[in-house]
Amino acid sequence: MLTDLIGTLAGAVLVGVFGIxxxxxxxxxxxxxxxxxxxxxxxxxxxxxxxxxxxxSKENVVPANAIPWLFNMAPVVALASAITILLYIxxxxxxxxxxxxxxxxxxxxxxxxxxxxLVVGGFSSGSPYATVxxxxxxxxxxxxxxxxxxxxxxxxxxxxxxxxxxxxxLASVQANPVWGLVGPLGIxxxxxxxxxxxxxxxxxxxxxPFDTPEAETELAGGVLVEYSGKNLALFTLTQGVKTVVxxxxxxxxxxxxxxxxLLPAPVIMQPVLDLLSYxxxxxxxxFVAVSLIRVSMARFRINQVVSMYxxxxxxxxxxxxxxxxxxxxxxxV
Amino acid sequence: xxxxxxxxxxxxxVPIGPVHPALKEPVMFNFLMEGEVVxxxxxxxxxxxxxxxxxxxxxxxxxxxxxxxxxxxxxxxVHSLSFARAVEQIAEIxxxxxxxxIRTILHELERMQSHLLWAGVAAHxxxxxxxxxxxxxxxxxxxxxxxxxxxxxVNYGIVQIGGVRRDISxxxxxxxxxxxxxxxGLLDQMKTVFLDDSTIRMRCRGHGLLSYRxxxxxxxxxxxxxxxxxxMDVRHDYPxxxxxxxxxxxxxxPQEFGGPQGDVYDRIxxxxxxxxxxxxxxxxxxxxxxxxxxLWEKKLPKLLSILKKAHGExxxxxxxxxxECMHYVRMDGNDAPATWKVKASTYSNLxxxxxxxxxxxxxxxxxxxxxxxxxxxxxxxxxxxxxxxADDLTKEDLTQxxxxxxRRFSRC
Numbered sequence: 102m103l104t105d106l107i108g109t110l111a112g113a114v115l116v117g118v119f120g121i122x123x124x125x126x127x128x129x130x131x132x133x134x135x136x137x138x139x140x141x142x143x144x145x146x147x148x149x150x151x152x153x154x155x156x157x158s159k160e161n162v163v164p165a166n167a168i169p170w171l172f173n174m175a176p177v178v179a180l181a182s183a184i185t186i187l188l189y190i191x192x193x194x195x196x197x198x199x200x201x202x203x204x205x206x207x208x209x210x211x212x213x214x215x216x217x218x219l220v221v222g223g224f225s226s227g228s229p230y231a232t233v234x235x236x237x238x239x240x241x242x243x244x245x246x247x248x249x250x251x252x253x254x255x256x257x258x259x260x261x262x263x264x265x266x267x268x269x270x271l272a273s274v275q276a277n278p279v280w281g282l283v284g285p286l287g288i289x290x291x292x293x294x295x296x297x298x299x300x301x302x303x304x305x306x307x308x309x310p311f312d313t314p315e316a317e318t319e320l321a322g323g324v325l326v327e328y329s330g331k332n333l334a335l336f337t338l339t340q341g342v343k344t345v346v347x348x349x350x351x352x353x354x355x356x357x358x359x360x361x362x363l364l365p366a367p368v369i370m371q372p373v374l375d376l377l378s379y380x381x382x383x384x385x386x387x388f389v390a391v392s393l394i395r396v397s398m399a400r401f402r403i404n405q406v407v408s409m410y411x412x413x414x415x416x417x418x419x420x421x422x423x424x425x426x427x428x429x430x431x432x433x434v
Numbered sequence: 435x436x437x438x439x440x441x442x443x444x445x446x447x448v449p450i451g452p453v454h455p456a457l458k459e460p461v462m463f464n465f466l467m468e469g470e471v472v473x474x475x476x477x478x479x480x481x482x483x484x485x486x487x488x489x490x491x492x493x494x495x496x497x498x499x500x501x502x503x504x505x506x507x508x509x510x511x512v513h514s515l516s517f518a519r520a521v522e523q524i525a526e527i528x529x530x531x532x533x534x535x536i537r538t539i540l541h542e543l544e545r546m547q548s549h550l551l552w553a554g555v556a557a558h559x560x561x562x563x564x565x566x567x568x569x570x571x572x573x574x575x576x577x578x579x580x581x582x583x584x585x586x587x588v589n590y591g592i593v594q595i596g597g598v599r600r601d602i603s604x605x606x607x608x609x610x611x612x613x614x615x616x617x618x619g620l621l622d623q624m625k626t627v628f629l630d631d632s633t634i635r636m637r638c639r640g641h642g643l644l645s646y647r648x649x650x651x652x653x654x655x656x657x658x659x660x661x662x663x664x665x666m667d668v669r670h671d672y673p674x675x676x677x678x679x680x681x682x683x684x685x686x687x688p689q690e691f692g693g694p695q696g697d698v699y700d701r702i703x704x705x706x707x708x709x710x711x712x713x714x715x716x717x718x719x720x721x722x723x724x725x726x727x728x729l730w731e732k733k734l735p736k737l738l739s740i741l742k743k744a745h746g747e748x749x750x751x752x753x754x755x756x757x758e759c760m761h762y763v764r765m766d767g768n769d770a771p772a773t774w775k776v777k778a779s780t781y782s783n784l785x786x787x788x789x790x791x792x793x794x795x796x797x798x799x800x801x802x803x804x805x806x807x808x809x810x811x812x813x814x815x816x817x818x819x820x821x822x823x824a825d826d827l828t829k830e831d832l833t834q835x836x837x838x839x840x841r842r843f844s845r846c
Contacts, residue, residue: 399633400561
């Protein structure tokens with residue numbers, strides 16, 4: 102019992118540190134790749150780390166009309182909840198630390214926590230820009246929740262009807278790639294769901310074209326406008342960890358493949374191969390979902406974000422789900 | 435969903451400015467918002483008043499020409515040309531034809547770089563940073579050309595009363611032609627990138643509307659007026675420099691894009707087409723460039739003594755990239771002019787912000803504000819200080835002041 106607890110604690114710390122490292126790495130890669138696509142050179146890979154070190158050494162300004170305890174608590178809650186999600190999803194090719202404690206439904210709820218913390222922080226900072234930003238963050242959150250739920254439910258449903266126990270558990274999703282369970286129609290359906298999840302990712306991460314809550318040109322940073330120093334560093338880190346979370350989630354749901362299964366390798370080498378394949382996949386997903394979309398689009402208006410997710414992306418997601426269902430019914434018949 | 439937030443919330447104020455990432459130059463906006471929608475808007479310029487006219491009234495016209503270069507960062511030719519033309523009219527100086535052509539070429543090169551700069555800024559305001567970087571990289575070619583021709587990237591110091599200070603050599607003509615070929619090859623690509631992009635169209639089509647009537651009533655000028663369908667262009671209506679010899683028509687949004695509707699999208703179209711027009715004008719100038727002198731009087735002391743004897747008043751009008759720019763000069767036989775008044779193009783376009791912004795979303799404020807290409811440091815001529823703090827002048831105050839000034843003028 103005690104050893105279990107210590108093991109879990111050690112795992113949690115390890116995953117936390119690993120998550121932050123991967124987050125810094127992904128942020129660095131994103132900045133370089135984006136710069137290259139915009140005909141710039143871009144900063145060195147270590148720039149996010151340098152930025153954070155600088156931010157941590159800066160003064161933490163609390164505005165006069167802010168609610169200090171809420172204002173200071175929000176970034177801590179945001180980072181803590183983002184790291185907590187990492188404990189429930191497979192990271193670095195290893196099974197999740199708390200694999201028996203929670204499933205995809207829990208992950209979905211946990212995903213809203215950093216965003217909620219951001220909203221609370223925005224409202225408590227007492228600036229009109231932050232208030233507008235926080236309102237937009239809430240609206241965005243409500244907008245992308247439904248397509249996200251459609252994706253997760255569709256996959257879990259397929260797993261369930263295929264006779265796999267505990268379909269919502271990420272370990273079972275990881276062990277049974279959904280591609281192998283469906284027929285040709287279903288593959289199109291899964292491809293559509295994959296696309297939907299990729300489109301949900303930039304909204305979840307508040308990146309262009311869905312960075313309306315921060316909207317540099319109109320809101321001067323929106324929810325984050327009053328944050329500085331350590332608090333801003335924590336929020337930046339949260340953003341990075343959320344990128345890892347979303348990329349890992351996409352990898353776990355749709356590309357749960359490992360090199361160790363394909364290459365004959367000694368047992369000791371297997372974790373290294375797994376880690377390597379995980380990193381490659383995560384960077385790929387982050388590249389497509391964050392960098393590529395970011396450089397090729399303008400920012401949407403908040404009503405465009407909402408109509409896009411509630412109308413188009415939801416309809417596309419449901420179409421994917423229906424395709425999987427039809428495929429299943431045809432397969433059974 | 436958005437409807438929900440609008441219904442629930444009571445109006446609140448969002449101040450934007452005087453310093454804000456949406457604004458490239460300081461101006462104070464106060465928005466009364468209902469949810470995300472702008473209910474009403476008020477703005478207050480006057481934050482970058484530098485007293486340039488005051489400085490100028492203590493200098494002679496040749497010194498002022500170089501001061502006018504510094505009124506605006508990217509409209510050096512516009513202001514110096516406008517001032518020089520006012521003084522040339524007073525002193526009855528005839529500019530040599532070659533100088534007129536060189537002035538036109540530089541004027542159009544300046545328009546190209548100004549519109550490209552604006553296009554990049556507009557892309558950034560829309561949150562499309564890739565386009566900002568690409569546009570500004572393309573802009574460098576025109577900046578290099580200007581630097582080659584005048585010696586400077588900004589504050590060119592090339593216009594002189596009675597001509598220009600540098601001739602264009604045959605080698606430089608080759609360089610200009612290379613530059614024109616470069617931009618000609620890019621035009622289609624730029625149109626595709628800006629006009630066929632669905633996110634840009636979603637954000638700009640039908641937003642920041644300025645109707646034909648409003649544009650007329652508010653005396654809008656330049657691309658802002660032309661996007662609303664007003665066919666006006668000083669280069670066409672009141673030709674100066676070499677424009678009388680050239681084929682210049684006001685650029686209106688063409689039928690293929692649905693004709694003039696007066697929205698932000700139309701302002702993008704007009705500016706992109708004006709880049710094409712500038713290329714064409716420079717080509718026409720190069721093809722028919724006359725030989726000869728480039729200065730009416732090379733010896734500065736002689737020029738100054740002639741200017742000192744000049745009496746009278748005149749207005750120099752020039753079509754700046756942002757619209758008509760006007761310099762009023764009055765000389766009374768002294769070294770320095772008796773009066774020098776600068777009316778920059780943005781001054782006439784500021785009021786069109788009010789109908790454009792009303793009813794729009796907060797998200798569109800930056801691009802709508804940027805869509806008239808505001809230049810505050812060109813515009814800010816006065817700041818009223820009463821009892822130690824900034825104050826406003828009402829219409830009555832202004833009428834009173836103008837009457838006093840007219841009386842003062844009629845006495846002298």
